[in-house]
Amino acid sequence: MAAPQGFEAFVAEASPSLFRAAWVLTRDAQAAEDLLQETFARMYVSWRDRRPIDQPVAYARRTLVHLHIDRGRRRWRSEVVTDDLPDAPRGDHAPLGDRVVDEVALAEALARLEPADRVVLVLRYLLDLSVADVAHTLEISDNAVRTRSHRASARLRDLLGEDFRPTPAPTPLSQRST
Amino acid sequence: MSQPEHDLMTRLAASAPPTPDVLDGSLRRGRVLRLRRTAWRGAAAGTGVAALATVAVFGAARLAPSEPPTASPNDGASATQSGSVAAVPKGRDPRQIAAELLAPYGTISGWSKGNTPPGTDLYSFTLTDAKGAAGVDILLGDHGQTNPSCLPDIEGCMPMAEGGFSAVITDQTHEAQPGTNHSWGDISGYVNRADGHQVAATFWNSLEPEGPGVRDQPALTAEQVRAFLTDEAWAEAAFPGPDDGLPEPPVGGVDMLGPDGTIQRS
Numbered sequence: 001m002a003a004p005q006g007f008e009a010f011v012a013e014a015s016p017s018l019f020r021a022a023w024v025l026t027r028d029a030q031a032a033e034d035l036l037q038e039t040f041a042r043m044y045v046s047w048r049d050r051r052p053i054d055q056p057v058a059y060a061r062r063t064l065v066h067l068h069i070d071r072g073r074r075r076w077r078s079e080v081v082t083d084d085l086p087d088a089p090r091g092d093h094a095p096l097g098d099r100v101v102d103e104v105a106l107a108e109a110l111a112r113l114e115p116a117d118r119v120v121l122v123l124r125y126l127l128d129l130s131v132a133d134v135a136h137t138l139e140i141s142d143n144a145v146r147t148r149s150h151r152a153s154a155r156l157r158d159l160l161g162e163d164f165r166p167t168p169a170p171t172p173l174s175q176r177s178t
Numbered sequence: 179m180s181q182p183e184h185d186l187m188t189r190l191a192a193s194a195p196p197t198p199d200v201l202d203g204s205l206r207r208g209r210v211l212r213l214r215r216t217a218w219r220g221a222a223a224g225t226g227v228a229a230l231a232t233v234a235v236f237g238a239a240r241l242a243p244s245e246p247p248t249a250s251p252n253d254g255a256s257a258t259q260s261g262s263v264a265a266v267p268k269g270r271d272p273r274q275i276a277a278e279l280l281a282p283y284g285t286i287s288g289w290s291k292g293n294t295p296p297g298t299d300l301y302s303f304t305l306t307d308a309k310g311a312a313g314v315d316i317l318l319g320d321h322g323q324t325n326p327s328c329l330p331d332i333e334g335c336m337p338m339a340e341g342g343f344s345a346v347i348t349d350q351t352h353e354a355q356p357g358t359n360h361s362w363g364d365i366s367g368y369v370n371r372a373d374g375h376q377v378a379a380t381f382w383n384s385l386e387p388e389g390p391g392v393r394d395q396p397a398l399t400a401e402q403v404r405a406f407l408t409d410e411a412w413a414e415a416a417f418p419g420p421d422d423g424l425p426e427p428p429v430g431g432v433d434m435l436g437p438d439g440t441i442q443r444s
Binding site: 007008011012015016019020021023024027029032033036037038039040041042043044045048103106107110121122124125126152153156 | 181182183184186187188189190191193194195197198200201203204205206207208209210211212
């Protein structure tokens with residue numbers, strides 16, 4: 001299928017990072033692919049009508065997270081947030097900070113965050129956006145981003161306990177005991 | 179960055195499956211969305227409400243040719259997006275109606291049925307006349323309006339005697355393709371019928387949407403497209419069921435009409 005000039009290249013370039021973000025947000029390959037398709041479909045309309053999109057990557061990011069929030073509202077309304085993590089198979093262990101945390105437990109903990117807080121974490125720590133860029137993406141204030149980010153981190157700490165804490169700074173060689 | 183949040187995100191992202199190829203699906207959805215918005219603007223401007231929920235048109239992948247439809251009536255079943263068979267509303271097969279209405283203009287081949295948002299059915303085929311072959315897309319759905327009427331800002335709009343209106347748009351935004359002098363694009367149009375149904379179609383001058391032009395003009399003129407869309411034969415067509423309001427699944431494949439008349443997922 002032919003595409004407007006430049007659109008195909010943009011999709012190829014932007015897809016990997018957007019898909020990873022969609023995957024972390026949804027933890028469902030089909031839902032993530034659906035989010036990505038819908039994001040690019042909306043951009044196609046502008047592209048096709050030759051209405052230039054300023055900063056298309058940022059536009060795509062914004063579209064994707066808003067689609068995710070909009071689509072999830074109905075489902076999230078029926079979600080019950082609890083403090084208890086379900087028992088999860090513990091097989092794929094890897095270090096998080098100086099601890100070992102099961103990936104499934106991580107995903108479950110993330111899923112228990114408020115949706116808006118979850119999105120803030122993805123934008124800040126997966127896509128490495130600044131507070132200002134996250135604020136622009138979500139159309140909220142910088143302070144709101146900081147508040148949500150802090151709240152999300154605190155919540156993860158509650159859910160994961162000692163498994164979730166800042167990685168200690170490495171001890172300088174000169175101070176290490178031999 | 180050493181924050182545990184960053185580590186968490188990195189680990190979760192690392193477990194993501196390979197990035198799928200979403201280009202074709204995005205283009206297909208985008209084309210549906212584009213005319214949907216065109217029709218939506220026209221409706222919202224006159225009624226003050228966002229009445230349209232599920233509407234119209236545009237492109238599917240141009241596919242390898244399959245058998246043209248037979249003149250048999252709708253068998254009452256079609257493939258769903260998951261590939262299973264589900265009941266569809268009674269009525270004549272839209273492909274049969276299209277084939278009959280377009281018979282005076284050329285030969286039809288390569289029918290396919292593409293995946294589109296819920297509540298819409300999109301059919302694609304090739305129409306060949308003495309000037310060459312060109313793609314055609316037809317999409318059926320509901321426009322959601324109670325009394326569709328022609329409004330000043332609906333481009334190419336004409337009221338129909340039996341209620342509703344037709345709108346035909348000539349799109350000349352395509353660029354000249356390398357190796358061809360054919361830069362003209364397509365003619366598309368839609369009919370918002372009084373019964374709530376919408377029929378939309380795009381006639382291209384290329385084999386695939388926005389592909390290299392293979393002829394100067396589409397096979398039908400704007401007025402012929404309007405006549406095709408407003409024909410009362412569409413009143414008998416089997417329209418898709420209503421949109422269930424759920425997010426649509428990714429468009430990962432295309433339904434094609436097989437030699438035995440069944441629709442198979444590619």
